Amino acid sequence: MPSTSLTFTSPEAHRSWLTSQATLPAGFRVGTTRFDFVPREAPKPAKMTLTLIALDKPSPDFAAVFTKNAFPGAPVIVGRSRLAEPAIGAILVNNKISNVCAPGGVDTANRICAEAARLLGMPPAQVLPSSTGVIGWGLPEESIITHLPQAVASLTKESMMPAAEGIVTTDLYPKLRSVQLGGGRIVGIAKGAGMIEPNMATMLVYILTDLVVPREQLRAILSRVIETSFNSISIDSDTSTSDTVVAVSSGLVPCPDLVAFENALRQICTDLAEDVVRNGEGVRHVMRIQVRNAPSFPLARALAKAIANAPLFKCAVAGNDPNVGRLVQAIGKHVGAHNLQVDLSRLRASIGGIEIFSAGAFRLNPEKELALVAHLKGAELYVSKPDADGIFSAPIHHPPHERCVEIEVDLGTGSEQATVFGADLTHEYVSENADYRS
Amino acid sequence: MPSTSLTFTSPEAHRSWLTSQATLPAGFRVGTTRFDFVPREAPKPAKMTLTLIALDKPSPDFAAVFTKNAFPGAPVIVGRSRLAEPAIGAILVNNKISNVCAPGGVDTANRICAEAARLLGMPPAQVLPSSTGVIGWGLPEESIITHLPQAVASLTKESMMPAAEGIVTTDLYPKLRSVQLGGGRIVGIAKGAGMIEPNMATMLVYILTDLVVPREQLRAILSRVIETSFNSISIDSDTSTSDTVVAVSSGLVPCPDLVAFENALRQICTDLAEDVVRNGEGVRHVMRIQVRNAPSFPLARALAKAIANAPLFKCAVAGNDPNVGRLVQAIGKHVGAHNLQVDLSRLRASIGGIEIFSAGAFRLNPEKELALVAHLKGAELYVSKPDADGIFSAPIHHPPHERCVEIEVDLGTGSEQATVFGADLTHEYVSENADYRS
Numbered sequence: 001m002p003s004t005s006l007t008f009t010s011p012e013a014h015r016s017w018l019t020s021q022a023t024l025p026a027g028f029r030v031g032t033t034r035f036d037f038v039p040r041e042a043p044k045p046a047k048m049t050l051t052l053i054a055l056d057k058p059s060p061d062f063a064a065v066f067t068k069n070a071f072p073g074a075p076v077i078v079g080r081s082r083l084a085e086p087a088i089g090a091i092l093v094n095n096k097i098s099n100v101c102a103p104g105g106v107d108t109a110n111r112i113c114a115e116a117a118r119l120l121g122m123p124p125a126q127v128l129p130s131s132t133g134v135i136g137w138g139l140p141e142e143s144i145i146t147h148l149p150q151a152v153a154s155l156t157k158e159s160m161m162p163a164a165e166g167i168v169t170t171d172l173y174p175k176l177r178s179v180q181l182g183g184g185r186i187v188g189i190a191k192g193a194g195m196i197e198p199n200m201a202t203m204l205v206y207i208l209t210d211l212v213v214p215r216e217q218l219r220a221i222l223s224r225v226i227e228t229s230f231n232s233i234s235i236d237s238d239t240s241t242s243d244t245v246v247a248v249s250s251g252l253v254p255c256p257d258l259v260a261f262e263n264a265l266r267q268i269c270t271d272l273a274e275d276v277v278r279n280g281e282g283v284r285h286v287m288r289i290q291v292r293n294a295p296s297f298p299l300a301r302a303l304a305k306a307i308a309n310a311p312l313f314k315c316a317v318a319g320n321d322p323n324v325g326r327l328v329q330a331i332g333k334h335v336g337a338h339n340l341q342v343d344l345s346r347l348r349a350s351i352g353g354i355e356i357f358s359a360g361a362f363r364l365n366p367e368k369e370l371a372l373v374a375h376l377k378g379a380e381l382y383v384s385k386p387d388a389d390g391i392f393s394a395p396i397h398h399p400p401h402e403r404c405v406e407i408e409v410d411l412g413t414g415s416e417q418a419t420v421f422g423a424d425l426t427h428e429y430v431s432e433n434a435d436y437r438s
Numbered sequence: 439m440p441s442t443s444l445t446f447t448s449p450e451a452h453r454s455w456l457t458s459q460a461t462l463p464a465g466f467r468v469g470t471t472r473f474d475f476v477p478r479e480a481p482k483p484a485k486m487t488l489t490l491i492a493l494d495k496p497s498p499d500f501a502a503v504f505t506k507n508a509f510p511g512a513p514v515i516v517g518r519s520r521l522a523e524p525a526i527g528a529i530l531v532n533n534k535i536s537n538v539c540a541p542g543g544v545d546t547a548n549r550i551c552a553e554a555a556r557l558l559g560m561p562p563a564q565v566l567p568s569s570t571g572v573i574g575w576g577l578p579e580e581s582i583i584t585h586l587p588q589a590v591a592s593l594t595k596e597s598m599m600p601a602a603e604g605i606v607t608t609d610l611y612p613k614l615r616s617v618q619l620g621g622g623r624i625v626g627i628a629k630g631a632g633m634i635e636p637n638m639a640t641m642l643v644y645i646l647t648d649l650v651v652p653r654e655q656l657r658a659i660l661s662r663v664i665e666t667s668f669n670s671i672s673i674d675s676d677t678s679t680s681d682t683v684v685a686v687s688s689g690l691v692p693c694p695d696l697v698a699f700e701n702a703l704r705q706i707c708t709d710l711a712e713d714v715v716r717n718g719e720g721v722r723h724v725m726r727i728q729v730r731n732a733p734s735f736p737l738a739r740a741l742a743k744a745i746a747n748a749p750l751f752k753c754a755v756a757g758n759d760p761n762v763g764r765l766v767q768a769i770g771k772h773v774g775a776h777n778l779q780v781d782l783s784r785l786r787a788s789i790g791g792i793e794i795f796s797a798g799a800f801r802l803n804p805e806k807e808l809a810l811v812a813h814l815k816g817a818e819l820y821v822s823k824p825d826a827d828g829i830f831s832a833p834i835h836h837p838p839h840e841r842c843v844e845i846e847v848d849l850g851t852g853s854e855q856a857t858v859f860g861a862d863l864t865h866e867y868v869s870e871n872a873d874y875r876s
Contacts, residue, residue: 100766328538328574344509357539360539427869434759
């Protein structure tokens with residue numbers, strides 16, 4: 001469950017709440033710069049933002065997890081090698097181009113890191129690069145190097161907001177969550193209009209804290225937290241070549257309790273993960289899918305993801321159509337396709353608390369149908385309407401509420417459970433993804 | 439490759455070609471009847487067609503394969519038990535409701551089979567039932583039994599066309615393929631606007647022949663042929679709870695050569711499979727995805743399906759946008775997610791014969807971009823345009839051509855290959871599936 005159930009009536013109200021949460025932990029500075037350039041592969045001008053997160057003093061206490069895609073981007077390849085370095089001093093992020101399998105991409109990333117390091121007065125290996133955007137294109141190295149001094153000059157210790165706004169691509173709004181703990185704080189930001197190969201090909205998450213959490217503990221805690229947060233969401237089932245989550249501690253404030261830290265980090269990551277889905281491309285309904293009483297967590301999560309990724313069920317949700325047959329189909333498809341030895345005879349399923357399936361058969365009637373439609377409509381984020389050219393786009397730039405389509409599946413065969421956030425499949429998603437590069 | 443590359447300028451031209459192919463093999467009769475009824479679960483009138491395929495004399499030589507979904511429909515449960523029976527005498531198909539997990543569904547199917555058998559003068563276990571349509575609703579047993587005599591009365595031995603037209607639901611047109619072999623023939627029909635949980639939840643295929651092919655051989659041949667035809671297509675990755683392929687021989691004409699029979703059957707099944715994709719819900723581009731020089735057939739097919747099912751790549755194809763990064767992402771996602779030990783360093787990929795990736799990097803330039811756009815446009819089946827209400831629907835009722843988006847991936851690490859037919863992801867798909875039950 002989210003820590004809060006927020007409603008916002010305007011982008012301004014949303015931005016004002018974000019700003020109130022965005023105070024940087026001690027020991028960090030943030031700066032950005034924006035410039036025009038022409039990509040090599042498609043000669044049409046484009047805009048890029050560089051976002052720089054710098055530590056006042058390099059820290060050994062950092063953790064990072066990266067995409068499992070077998071064609072990782074150059075920054076992911078470089079980032080993995082940084083995990084062995086004794087300390088991190090800065091994170092440099094660009095949007096617009098993801099630097100994935102571009103000829104010479106790793107060398108380009110290294111040269112850019114070296115220049116940033118020179119300007120900041122640290123060794124090149126202390127700069128962690130991140131890139132997000134079109135897959136296949138190469139970075140405009142010269143333009144980036146020309147504009148790096150501006151990013152360095154803009155560094156301030158006030159707020160994380162410039163970074164939250166600098167790393168976005170097709171995101172409708174920035175995503176930021178924070179927690180105050182003891183005398184310190186944790187602030188996290190996320191970029192991604194889909195965890196999973198969103199339009200511009202990446203989810204990026206940066207979490208900063210001033211609380212002392214030694215490197216090995218931070219890495220162990222981050223891996224555990226990721227499983228139930230960012231690894232438990234799906235917008236479109238496509239795994240980005242650039243997904244990256246980084247956590248850095250400046251180590252300036254004593255941590256009262258590592259368990260409390262892990263719980264706070266889990267809350268931030270779960271909330272940011274839900275934010276990413278809510279702000280996903282074309283998303284009009286967020287689905288919270290809970291699979292309970294399963295024999296194992298991996299099975300529970302796999303079944304929840306099978307529901308989250310079933311195109312016809314996603315379309316039904318988009319249309320406020322309680323086509324529950326498609327939900328049960330999705331479970332049966334996963335169990336059948338993977339030949340899983342799982343007893344489905346005790347399966348019970350409900351949507352919005354309304355039982356739709358038990359003891360091997362559907363439990364439907366016209367009254368339930370009406371109640372299910374009402375539940376779906378209640379979770380809608382906006383009303384879908386094409387413009388004069390037949391193009392659909394989400395008419396919001398803030399999250400109006402945090403309600404979900406609540407789906408519960410009880411297997412009755414164990415005691416493990418998993419929660420996955422998913423999204424519907426809408427005209428807005430197709431409009432955004434059938435033409436976005438043109 | 440298809441046996442033919444047909445173009446049709448009108449639904450009439452297409453229907454006339456189908457009719458010319460539809461002569462029934464010796465020993466079969468076909469009849470249909472259509473009626474109105476009110477479903478129990480949603481009190482709004484609906485229409486149902488019953489299609490009856492009857493053998494003049496029950497035959498032991500039949501084969502059937504069914505969905506692997508773990509929630510199979512009642513007709514699939516009954517159908518599986520029929521495989522042990524000494525002979526088949528008739529196939530009874532209804533559309534509109536699929537009889538999946540409906541309370542008492544198996545008993546209902548058995549009582550309907552018993553009544554059909556009584557009218558035809560054969561044992562109940564010689565009737566194979568099939569149902570397609572909404573998942574979760576129950577069959578209108580009384581209405582079906584009332585209208586069965588009309589279906590029996592309409593049986594004729596002229597043409598397969600009434601069956602090809604009777605079994606459809608959201609299909610845009612009937613699908614029928616045939617081959618003349620020796621003195622006999624093979625005729626197959628398919629229903630399904632998606633192999634995989636199409637709108638109305640089923641792919642159904644019936645193949646009739648008068649050539650002598652003994653039961654055991656027929657079953658072995660059908661299993662082999664299925665792998666490279668119906669098991670090698672995907673419209674939306676959703677596995678129906680009702681998928682059924684049945685092959686029946688009346689055994690009236692000597693078969694010159696079982697190898698020739700298998701080749702002919704493979705051609706019919708591959709063509710019907712491609713027909714199903716071409717006529718898939720909202721499909722505007724068919725993709726033929728060939729993965730070559732792979733270490734195994736299952737791996738080659740899995741990679742081809744990963745491409746066929748990658749939502750963002752499917753959207754790009756819909757928009758005639760050669761966003762090749764999304765193609766490579768889909769391969770990397772599958773290999774990474776399944777932790778496959780496969781060497782991708784020699785991978786080469788092309789679209790429409792134009793190389794886009796080799797030796798670990800993209801090979802792109804503005805000229806190739808234009809050529810790729812032209813290839814995508816050349817494979818388009820129709821131009822997408824919403825109506826005044828913003829609803830998109832395919833403006834065709836025939837297949838205008840048989841061109842595909844030609845995607846080739848060469849792994850360079852083996853000698854096996856697989857071909858998969860896939861489809862794009864369009865506004866027409868969302869329009870059809872976000873509201874179809876309402």
